[in-house]
Amino acid sequence: MAEINCPLCGKANPDDFEVCQYCQARLKPLLAPDSAEENSLPQDETGVEEPTSPAAAEIPEWLQELRQDEDSLELEPERSSDELAADISEATGDAGSIPTGTPDWIYEVEQETQRDFDHIEPPPPSPAEPGPEPAALPDWLESIRLGLHGTPGLASSQATEPVESTGPLAGLRGVLAADALISRSRGPATRPAKLRVSANQLVHIDLLRELVESEGKSQPLPQKPSISSEHILRWGIALAVCLAVVWSIIFPGQPAALPAFQEETAELNRLIEQLPDGGQVLVAFDYEPGEFAELDAAASAVIDHLMIQGAYLTLVSTTPLGPVLAERFIEELQPVHHYTAGVQYVNLGYIPGGTASLVMLTGNMPRALPYTIEGLAAWGSESQPVLPPLQGIQNVGDYDLVMVLVDDPDVARAWVEQVEPFISSSSPQGSLGMVISAQLEPIIRPYYDANPRQIHGFVAGLRGGASYARLNGREELVRSYWDSFGVGLFMAVLLMLVAGLMYSTYPLLTRPSKSDSEVKG
Amino acid sequence: MSNLDIFGAILGFALTLMVFSYLIGDNPLFRVAIHIFIGVTAGFVCIIVINNVLLPRMIVPLISGSMEERLLAIIPMLLGWLLLTKISPRLATFGNIPVAFLVGVAAAVAIGGAVLGTLFPQINATIAIFDLTTSRGFDTNKGLQLVNGIIILVGTVTTLAYFHFGTGPQQANPTGLQSLLRGFNQVGQVFIAITFGFLFAGVYSAAMVALVERLSFIVDFLKSVLLPLLST
Numbered sequence: 001m002a003e004i005n006c007p008l009c010g011k012a013n014p015d016d017f018e019v020c021q022y023c024q025a026r027l028k029p030l031l032a033p034d035s036a037e038e039n040s041l042p043q044d045e046t047g048v049e050e051p052t053s054p055a056a057a058e059i060p061e062w063l064q065e066l067r068q069d070e071d072s073l074e075l076e077p078e079r080s081s082d083e084l085a086a087d088i089s090e091a092t093g094d095a096g097s098i099p100t101g102t103p104d105w106i107y108e109v110e111q112e113t114q115r116d117f118d119h120i121e122p123p124p125p126s127p128a129e130p131g132p133e134p135a136a137l138p139d140w141l142e143s144i145r146l147g148l149h150g151t152p153g154l155a156s157s158q159a160t161e162p163v164e165s166t167g168p169l170a171g172l173r174g175v176l177a178a179d180a181l182i183s184r185s186r187g188p189a190t191r192p193a194k195l196r197v198s199a200n201q202l203v204h205i206d207l208l209r210e211l212v213e214s215e216g217k218s219q220p221l222p223q224k225p226s227i228s229s230e231h232i233l234r235w236g237i238a239l240a241v242c243l244a245v246v247w248s249i250i251f252p253g254q255p256a257a258l259p260a261f262q263e264e265t266a267e268l269n270r271l272i273e274q275l276p277d278g279g280q281v282l283v284a285f286d287y288e289p290g291e292f293a294e295l296d297a298a299a300s301a302v303i304d305h306l307m308i309q310g311a312y313l314t315l316v317s318t319t320p321l322g323p324v325l326a327e328r329f330i331e332e333l334q335p336v337h338h339y340t341a342g343v344q345y346v347n348l349g350y351i352p353g354g355t356a357s358l359v360m361l362t363g364n365m366p367r368a369l370p371y372t373i374e375g376l377a378a379w380g381s382e383s384q385p386v387l388p389p390l391q392g393i394q395n396v397g398d399y400d401l402v403m404v405l406v407d408d409p410d411v412a413r414a415w416v417e418q419v420e421p422f423i424s425s426s427s428p429q430g431s432l433g434m435v436i437s438a439q440l441e442p443i444i445r446p447y448y449d450a451n452p453r454q455i456h457g458f459v460a461g462l463r464g465g466a467s468y469a470r471l472n473g474r475e476e477l478v479r480s481y482w483d484s485f486g487v488g489l490f491m492a493v494l495l496m497l498v499a500g501l502m503y504s505t506y507p508l509l510t511r512p513s514k515s516d517s518e519v520k521g
Numbered sequence: 522m523s524n525l526d527i528f529g530a531i532l533g534f535a536l537t538l539m540v541f542s543y544l545i546g547d548n549p550l551f552r553v554a555i556h557i558f559i560g561v562t563a564g565f566v567c568i569i570v571i572n573n574v575l576l577p578r579m580i581v582p583l584i585s586g587s588m589e590e591r592l593l594a595i596i597p598m599l600l601g602w603l604l605l606t607k608i609s610p611r612l613a614t615f616g617n618i619p620v621a622f623l624v625g626v627a628a629a630v631a632i633g634g635a636v637l638g639t640l641f642p643q644i645n646a647t648i649a650i651f652d653l654t655t656s657r658g659f660d661t662n663k664g665l666q667l668v669n670g671i672i673i674l675v676g677t678v679t680t681l682a683y684f685h686f687g688t689g690p691q692q693a694n695p696t697g698l699q700s701l702l703r704g705f706n707q708v709g710q711v712f713i714a715i716t717f718g719f720l721f722a723g724v725y726s727a728a729m730v731a732l733v734e735r736l737s738f739i740v741d742f743l744k745s746v747l748l749p750l751l752s753t
Contacts, residue, residue, distance in 0.1 A: 231545075231546070234544065235544060235545075238544050241732070242732075242736065245732065245733055245736050246736055246740060249733075249736060249737055249740050250740060290731070291727065291731075293730050293731045293733075293734035293735075294726075294727045294730040294731065297730060297734075320565070320566040320569045320570065321562070321565065321566070321569075323569070323573070324565075349569075349573045350569055350570075350573045350574070352570070352573075352574050354627070355627065355630055355631055355634070356626055356627055356630045359630055370577060370578075371573075371577045373573070375572075375577070407727075413638075413639065414631075414634065416638055416639070417634030417635060417637070417638025417639055418630070418634050418638065420638065421637065421638060437723065437727050438722075438723040438724075438726040438727050439720055439723030439724045439726070439727055440723070441719075441723060442716055442719050442720055442723070446643060446646070447642075449646065450642055450643065450645075450646035450649075451645075451646055451649045451650075451652075454638070454642055461723065461726050461727065461730070462726065462730050463726070480737065481730060481733055481734065481737075484733040484736070484737065485729055485730060485733050488729045488732065488733060489726075489729060492725065492729070
């Protein structure tokens with residue numbers, strides 16, 4: 001069965017349908033062309049086919065009335081271009097001049113077109129084919145045509161426009177094809193892909209591109225001079241200090257006097273002097289290897305004094321490297337005092353836990369530190385008695401003296417805060433002494449100056465150790481360091497003075513003189 | 522002197538020179554020496570922890586201890602295993618238990634000690650300076666004690682005032698309180714500068730002792746080891 005597409009919706013319908021079964025649009029023209037009458041249909045000069053007369057029964061009444069009105073109109077003969085131009089001139093009221101509002105070039109084109117039309121004579125009508133008489137248009141319609149096309153010649157372009165053959169608009173020219181519009185696929189509206197970028201934005205784009213590209217590239221570092229004035233100054237200071245110290249070591253001159261004792265040093269000395277025979281002392285080695293030179297020099301006279309007094313020593317440490325430093329320290333003094341491990345002293349090793357570990361010392365020390373550094377049961381077993389340094393000891397309050405060798409202010413403060421209150425409350429003769437680095441003295445001194453004292457005596461740095469050694473007549477323990485130390489300090493003070501003088505006088509020397517400024521002025 | 526002592530002395534001499542080479546700037550010798558120190562320290566700490574902590578405090582009680590010791594050793598062992606779960610992001614939640622325990626205990630001990638061991642005693646000591654009836658050892662001069670107390674009081678107050686940042690920006694016509702606080706700030710700066718100078722002197726003193734010790738070691742090494750070797 002043949003099908004016919006709907007001109008409106010484009011869907012297929014059987015060819016015997018009059019209207020579309022989907023959109024109810026008419027599929028066939030109301031006036032079906034009769035093959036017999038088709039050849040006799042009048043055609044106008046533009047070739048437009050006159051619509052065929054539909055059957056009277058199929059034509060609506062309004063359309064029949066409209067056709068009767070058209071038939072009653074008398075067609076006027078088509079006017080020539082001269083007549084039209086004359087009408088235009090009359091309408092503008094300025095014959096021979098450029099119409100108002102019309103650009104010059106349009107007027108010139110119109111004039112040339114007019115001249116071309118003047119040379120062309122209209123062809124004579126063919127006698128064989130007389131053709132229909134031109135339709136007479138009303139004046140208002142003719143004026144609209146002139147207004148739309150501008151020139152009479154453009155009217156000929158209508159001949160190329162198709163004539164609608166089907167549907168309610170059948171017979172009209174220039175009707176837009178509905179089916180073509182509907183069936184045409186509509187893609188997304190195209191936009192111009194090229195952005196409008198200003199010159200300033202282009203500059204910024206280039207700058208951003210350079211920045212992004214430079215991120216992945218290694219930039220060469222600026223070349224620094226291999227030897228600068230800073231290097232020379234550093235080497236000069238180091239050379240001066242080192243040469244002075246080495247000179248004092250190689251060629252020791254007249255030994256310098258050791259410093260006089262201070263109050264805190266004398267207090268510590270008094271505490272050790274008052275230790276009973278076989279007194280028990282807890283010694284904590286809480287410093288790092290980098291500070292061993294100062295701490296060993298400062299503490300050697302103090303520990304030596306303890307050994308002279310015959311005190312039993314218990315060595316502990318809250319730092320992992322402390323037990324080794326303690327063994328090394330005792331070994332240094334071993335040739336003089338012959339202290340034996342497990343007899344006169346015991347090394348209980350490392351106390352894990354930091355500050356919290358100090359609280360364990362105030363509790364049950366046998367549980368907190370059950371073994372020596374050699375792995376022996378420090379507090380006795382079935383086959384071994386309690387080691388002498390630990391006899392009668394259950395907590396830190398049982399010691400006659402607690403001595404802390406420390407270089408860290410936090411660790412020193414932890415000992416004061418955690419252990420000292422327990423010592424003071426549990427034992428009236430118990431004391432806390434310290435051997436500290438010189439840099440800790442401003443921090444530790446307030447605990448000594450407090451009332452009641454929280455630290456009962458301390459030795460600060462090499463100077464404190466030297467004064468303590470002088471107090472006990474053991475100057476040889478610190479003599480090797482003290483003289484060179486004094487030379488080094490003297491050199492440092494000298495360098496500071498020289499640098500200060502240069503810093504203060506250099507601007508004066510480089511300032512332009514008054515005569516120079518007057519000459520320049 | 523044994524061969525081991527000679528080897529140790531040579532090694533120490535070489536490492537000392539490598540560290541001193543930092544005077545000419547950062548260089549590979551200095552870096553090698555630093556890496557050796559760090560590696561040796563880490564290894565030694567590991568051995569100390571195993572021998573001094575894990576074995577005697579956890580492993581030995583678990584193997585040969587009494588029932589009480591075994592129960593007490595299980596708790597730190599479990600907490601230690603839970604702490605290891607921090608390695609895995611999925612199981613890290615279980616590690617919060619030992620971390621919370623460690624932080625809580627450490628904070629409690631530190632805060633309690635700071636308040637009772639430092640704050641209250643130091644405030645009390647600052648007040649007690651003006652108690653001229655109290656004997657203070659060698660310092661028996663009451664006048665000096667009073668002057669000392671006034672200096673400490675002024676230093677404490679002005680130093681604390683220096684860390685008070687509530688005076689706002691500089692104004693053309695400050696109020697009386699702002700002028701007072703600014704005066705305290707300036708005096709506090711003097712005390713802080715003196716304190717920093719004292720601390721720097723202490724640091725320099727400690728460093729100087731270390732330098733003297735190292736240079737003495739080098740001189741002794743050259744005298745006792747290198748010169749005999751060269752002479753033979």
